[in-house]
Amino acid sequence: MEITAATAAKLRITEEEFELIIKKLGRTPNFTELCAFSGMWSEHCSYKNSIKWLKTLPRDGEKMLVKAGDENAGLMNIGDGYGVVFKIESHNHPSAIEPFQGAATGVGGINRDIFTMGARPIASLNSLRFGKLEEAKTQHLLAGVVHGIGHYGNCFGVPTVGGEIYFENCYHTNPLVNAMSVGIVKNGETVSATATGKGNPVFFVGSATGKDGIGGASFASAEITEDSAEELPAVQVGDPFQEKKLLEACLEVIQTGAVVGMQDMGAAGIICSTAEMSAKGKCGMRIDLDKVPTRQAHMKAWELLLSESQERMLMVVQKGKEQAVIDVFEKWDLPCSPIGEVTDDGMLQFFMNGVHEAELPADELVLGGGAPQYNRDVKKPQYLQKINAFSIQQITDLQTLKVAAEKIILIPNIASKKWVYEQYDSMVGAGTVSTNYPSDAAIVLARPTGKALALTTDCNSRYVFADPYKGAMIAVAEAARNIVCSGAEPLGVTNCLNFGNPYDPEVYWQFTEAIKGMGNACRKFNTPVTGGNVSFYNQSPDGPVYPTPTIGMVGLLDDVDHKMTLDFKNDGDFIYLIGASQNDINSSEYLHKILGVEFSPCPYFDLQEEFELQQTIAGFIQNKLIQSAHDVSEGGLFITLMESCFNRSLGCNVTMQDGFRKDAYWFGEAQSRVVVSVSPALENNFLAAMNKSGVAFYKLGHVTGENIMMAGESLGTISEWKIKYDNAIGNTMKKVF
Numbered sequence: 001m002e003i004t005a006a007t008a009a010k011l012r013i014t015e016e017e018f019e020l021i022i023k024k025l026g027r028t029p030n031f032t033e034l035c036a037f038s039g040m041w042s043e044h045c046s047y048k049n050s051i052k053w054l055k056t057l058p059r060d061g062e063k064m065l066v067k068a069g070d071e072n073a074g075l076m077n078i079g080d081g082y083g084v085v086f087k088i089e090s091h092n093h094p095s096a097i098e099p100f101q102g103a104a105t106g107v108g109g110i111n112r113d114i115f116t117m118g119a120r121p122i123a124s125l126n127s128l129r130f131g132k133l134e135e136a137k138t139q140h141l142l143a144g145v146v147h148g149i150g151h152y153g154n155c156f157g158v159p160t161v162g163g164e165i166y167f168e169n170c171y172h173t174n175p176l177v178n179a180m181s182v183g184i185v186k187n188g189e190t191v192s193a194t195a196t197g198k199g200n201p202v203f204f205v206g207s208a209t210g211k212d213g214i215g216g217a218s219f220a221s222a223e224i225t226e227d228s229a230e231e232l233p234a235v236q237v238g239d240p241f242q243e244k245k246l247l248e249a250c251l252e253v254i255q256t257g258a259v260v261g262m263q264d265m266g267a268a269g270i271i272c273s274t275a276e277m278s279a280k281g282k283c284g285m286r287i288d289l290d291k292v293p294t295r296q297a298h299m300k301a302w303e304l305l306l307s308e309s310q311e312r313m314l315m316v317v318q319k320g321k322e323q324a325v326i327d328v329f330e331k332w333d334l335p336c337s338p339i340g341e342v343t344d345d346g347m348l349q350f351f352m353n354g355v356h357e358a359e360l361p362a363d364e365l366v367l368g369g370g371a372p373q374y375n376r377d378v379k380k381p382q383y384l385q386k387i388n389a390f391s392i393q394q395i396t397d398l399q400t401l402k403v404a405a406e407k408i409i410l411i412p413n414i415a416s417k418k419w420v421y422e423q424y425d426s427m428v429g430a431g432t433v434s435t436n437y438p439s440d441a442a443i444v445l446a447r448p449t450g451k452a453l454a455l456t457t458d459c460n461s462r463y464v465f466a467d468p469y470k471g472a473m474i475a476v477a478e479a480a481r482n483i484v485c486s487g488a489e490p491l492g493v494t495n496c497l498n499f500g501n502p503y504d505p506e507v508y509w510q511f512t513e514a515i516k517g518m519g520n521a522c523r524k525f526n527t528p529v530t531g532g533n534v535s536f537y538n539q540s541p542d543g544p545v546y547p548t549p550t551i552g553m554v555g556l557l558d559d560v561d562h563k564m565t566l567d568f569k570n571d572g573d574f575i576y577l578i579g580a581s582q583n584d585i586n587s588s589e590y591l592h593k594i595l596g597v598e599f600s601p602c603p604y605f606d607l608q609e610e611f612e613l614q615q616t617i618a619g620f621i622q623n624k625l626i627q628s629a630h631d632v633s634e635g636g637l638f639i640t641l642m643e644s645c646f647n648r649s650l651g652c653n654v655t656m657q658d659g660f661r662k663d664a665y666w667f668g669e670a671q672s673r674v675v676v677s678v679s680p681a682l683e684n685n686f687l688a689a690m691n692k693s694g695v696a697f698y699k700l701g702h703v704t705g706e707n708i709m710m711a712g713e714s715l716g717t718i719s720e721w722k723i724k725y726d727n728a729i730g731n732t733m734k735k736v737f
Contacts, residue, residue, distance in 0.1 A: 003028050011038035017372060024364045032350070032358045035302040036365065039268035040275055043536050046371035049502040050534040053515045061528035063491060065187070070280075072113040072193055072263065073181075074530020076492050078556050080449040081187050085119035088127070088180035088457065088496045088552040090535035095177040099144025104152040105238040106179040108310050111158060112264035115247045116313060118191040118254050119183030122431055123444045124153050126163040126179050127457040127496065127550045131172030133412045133732050138167070141175050142420075143733070149179070150423040155240035156247075160424035161432050162442035164457055167412045173540035178496040178533075180457055180552040184446055191254055193263035195277040195285065195316045195342050200260055202274075202285055202340040203322075205329055206246045206312035208295040209269075212237045214306050238310045242334075246311050249332040256328065258321035265312040271305040271365070273314035274348055278362035279369050284347040287340035289357065301350060301357040316342060378512055379505035386599035387466050392585055395595065398662040401713050404594060405638055408667060409721060411593050414635040415728035437565045438647060439486035440631055441553075445560065452563065454488035454555035460634065461546035466587050467602035468513035472549050474602070474671055476521035477610045478633060479553035484614045485629040485674060487564040487621045488555030490525050495532035495551055500544025502536045510547040518549060524607055525614075527553060564621045566630035567647035568677050573627055573703045575644075575652060576686075577637065579613050579673035580696040583664045589634050590667035604670035609695075613672045616693040620676065625686045632673035638666040638710070640675045641700075645708070645718045646725065653709040654701035666710070677703060 001007075008018040011034060021037050022028055029037065043049060059068035065075040065083050073087035091106025107124060114121045126149060131138040153160045158181070195202070253259055261281065263273045270292070274285050289304045299307075317325050322338065329336030343349070348365075350358040364370030398404055408414060426435050433452065434443040441454040458479040464471030480490045495518065500507040522529055532552075538545045557563055568575070582604040585591045591600055620626045632640045641652055656665055664670075678686045690697050701709075708715040715721070 001031060003031060003034055008034060011035060012042065013038055017041060020372065024361070024370055030358065032302040032305065033360055035306055036271045036358060036360055039271055039306050040365040041371050044267050045272055046367050047534055048372050049374050049376055049536060051367060051373050052375055053512055056515060057519045057529040058523050059528055061492065061526065064528060064530065068528065068530050072116050074492060074494055075117065075190065076530065078446060078449065078451060080451065082446065082449055083185050083187055084182060084446065084453060084554055085114050085117050085185055086180065086182040086494055086552065086554050087113050087531055088178055088494045088550065089533040090496050090498060091177045091179060092174065092498065092535055092538055095145055096173065096175055099141045100148040101237055103145040103148030103177050105310055106177055107149055107152040108238045108240065108243050109266050110179045110181040111156065111243065112266065114181045114183035115250055116191065116193065116262050116264045117185065118189050118251065119185035120251060121158045121181050121183040123182045123442065123455055124158050124160045124180065125442065125455055125457050125552065126160070127459065128163065128165045129171040129176035129461070129545070129548060130167050131169055133167045133729065138172065139733055145175070145177055146420050146423050152238055152240045154425040156244050157428050159426045159428045159432050161426050161444055162455055162457065165417055165420060166461065168462065168546060170543070170545045173542060174538045174545055176498050176538065176545065176548055178457070178498070178550050180494065182453065182455055182554060189254065191259055191262050193277055193280065194261040195281040195283050196260055197342055198283070198344040200319050200342045201317050201322055201338045202287065202342060203315040203317055203325060203336060204292050204312065204339045205315055205336045206334060207239065207242050207309060208293040208335055209299070209304060209307050209309045209312065210295045211299065211303060211307060212309055214303055214308065242311045245332045245334055246313065249329050249334055250313060253325055253328040256321065256324040258318050258324045260316040260318055262313055262315045265314060267308065269305060269307045270314065275362045275365040277314065277316065278348060279366045282346065284343040284345045284362055285340055286343055286349045287351070289350055289352045291337055291339040293335040293337055301352045305350065376502050376508040377505040378509040380509055381506040383599065387601055390597065390600040392583065392664070395585065395663065401662065401666060401710055402715055404590065404667065405715065407594050408590060408635055408638065409642065409725050410728045411589050412729055413589055414639055416726045417729065418726050419730040419733060433560060433563065437567065439563060439565050440482035441486040441488065441555065443486060443557070443560070443563050450559065452557040452560040454483045454486045454557060456482045457550055457552050458482065459548055459550040461548040462587050462592065463602045464514060464549060465546040466600065468510045468547055469517035470602045470605055472514035472517035473521040473607060474605050475549055475551045476518055476525065476527070477607070477671065478631070479551040480525045480527065481614055481631045483553055483555030484618050485564060485631050486555070487562045488557045490527045490553060490555045492530045493522055493527045493551055493553050494530055495549060497532070497534045498538050498545065498548040498550065499536055500539040504544065507544050514547055514549045521607060524611055562621065564629050566644055567628055568644045568650045568652070568703045569627045569648065571650060571703055571705050573677040573679055574683055575654060575700040575702055576676050576678060577673060577698045577700050578616065578676060578695060581657060581660055581665055581673065582668060582670035583661050584670040585664050585668045588636060588667055588669040590636065590663060603668070606672065610672040612695055613674065616695045617674055620686070620689065625682055625689060626676040626678055628677045630675050632675065634669060636667040636669055642721055642725065644675060646722050649706060649718055651704040651707045651718045652701060653704050656711040657698050
């Protein structure tokens with residue numbers, strides 16, 4: 001067939017890029033070669049509209065063991081001869097079309113990124129966004145995604161230990177499904193995604209290849225439309241039991257010493273893994289595609305190159321040690337086929353039944369090589385005028401708490417996610433220590449060390465919508481605050497940057513401002529960005545989603561006994577608010593969901609105040625001066641207090657500072673505040689340290705048996721509130737399911 005710019009356009013290659021391909025090859029590509037460029041130069045693989053900005057993020061740190069972006073996931077030193085491997089990625093578009101498989105294969109893919117480096121996954125987290133929970137479509141998507149995450153994670157045998165879920169109208173058509181995985185590896189036993197050594201054999205290992213997932217990378221690099229459902233074959237199908245076998249086989253084969261390099265076949269499949277491994281090792285490969293194990297007959301060369309069938313790896317093996325590899329995969333009853341060899345000319349040569357199907361320079365296909373890099377136009381969004389026009393003076397203050405409080409606690413963004421997390425196995429592997437006594441972050445043992453990891457995912461996208469720079473800083477700050485309130489030291493960040501169409505100047509302005517804010521906050525907290533994922537085109541005909549730069553953060557506890565939980569411990573303990581309250585209801589759940597105000601500024605935030613608060617909290621935990629710590633976030637001080645009461649069915653009697661509006665004091669979401677409880681025996685020591693810190697604080701009151709009293713208003717018993725909080729989402733889902 002004749003290859004023209006029109007052919008390229010159907011593969012989502014622009015006319016400009018088509019001309020660039022011709023220039024790089026010195027000829028017009030054939031269809032198979034054009035398909036390879038389509039996958040590799042897609043936004044999903046090349047980061048062509050984001051890489052220049054990603055390079056401005058802090059990417060170095062003393063505990064980094066590999067450079068950011070150099071491997072499939074970030075790797076940081078945790079001491080005792082071990083490292084933590086972690087990454088977060090999106091599976092948004094597939095989940096919008098087929099929620100169960102879309103979410104399930106997202107979990108499978110992110111776990112492969114961990115164990116392809118030689119690490120054993122020990123924990124999974126997620127960050128999810130949907131439309132209004134009351135709508136049947138949202139409930140269908142939520143049920144499918146949760147089932148998919150639970151099915152794959154539970155069967156694979158890695159606990160799902162944490163995450164977040166938000167419900168906003170802008171995610172109605174385009175939900176966000178971000179999956180994070182964390183693993184442990186012994187230093188010196190990591191495997192690089194690099195091909196080296198002329199003549200070394202290239203092996204295909206794992207599940208056989210089918211036509212599912214073909215074009216997935218380019219599918220993820222376009223907007224969701226009415227016709228997107230017709231692209232259903234772009235959604236992969238996963239098998240968690242096959243992946244469990246692949247995990248064990250890969251970790252075992254590494255111990256043979258035969259593995260030179262390894263990479264999972266994720267987005268863009270074989271073409272991606274062959275190109276990236278070759279470019280990184282400054283070599284090439286000769287591949288016989290007819291030797292690739294298949295589960296569908298008569299697959300064409302371009303289909304084999306682009307298939308994103310799950311549970312597959314590309315492995316370069318030391319010549320002469322092939323049998324050791326074959327023996328391991330035969331033991332685990334997994335396909336293992338030599339499909340080619342490493343060359344030294346930098347070219348990818350693909351053959352099919354002896355026919356030369358494609359000849360491509362590896363470096364020209366990849367990010368950091370010949371893949372194009374763009375800066376797009378920026379324009380400050382028009383909606384910011386509405387945001388800046390808001391004033392708290394437009395809102396009448398509360399007279400009493402109870403009526404508003406009863407509405408707040410039922411908001412899906414705030415209410416317990418019990419309906420969701422009960423479908424996940426959080427205890428498999430017996431390494432999770434925060435299930436019964438929760439902390440602001442999940443706590444997982446870092447075996448075989450005596451240490452533990454604190455893990456969290458965070459982003460309030462409405463804050464980012466209101467002010468992308470400040471909102472992204474808050475996402476980093478809240479993640480660090482959750483880590484610190486759990487007794488850990490923040491180590492590093494992986495991010496999943498979910499935005500609309502980068503060709504829209506207002507969307508690209510949101511993206512660039514969020515990158516600036518994220519970078520400044522990460523520098524402040526000394527949490528380098530180890531890697532992650534950019535997901536553009538989260539947009540429907542109704543417009544883009546809220547800008548959602550999800551932060552996955554890992555923290556380290558040198559001694560698990562130093563962990564801090566969020567729950568009040570004893571009747572009579574004193575309750576303190578650390579950090580300054582503000583007359584601020586901006587972008588709060590109260591303002592948005594109860595009063596229906598869509599446009600308001602970002603809540604109060606000061607980066608230096610946040611840093612000083614976290615240092616103070618860390619000192620209190622280290623010196624064992626406090627009994628609990630829980631940060632103030634969605635729902636404000638009221639929800640923080642209630643969540644601190646729930647776990648042990650304790651109540652509280654608290655007062656209100658003078659000079660504040662009731663709505664702002666109880667439901668405002670001004671940042672840099674933490675509620676702590678203090679034993680009466682240690683109050684004097686606590687106050688001495690508090691006064692020395694210079695951080696604002698206020699004695700709210702004390703823990704009680706079971707009754708709730710706030711500012712002199714009786715709110716009943718904690719058990720009454722817990723029933724509302726625990727069942728709000730489940731009761732809504734029952735109306736359809």
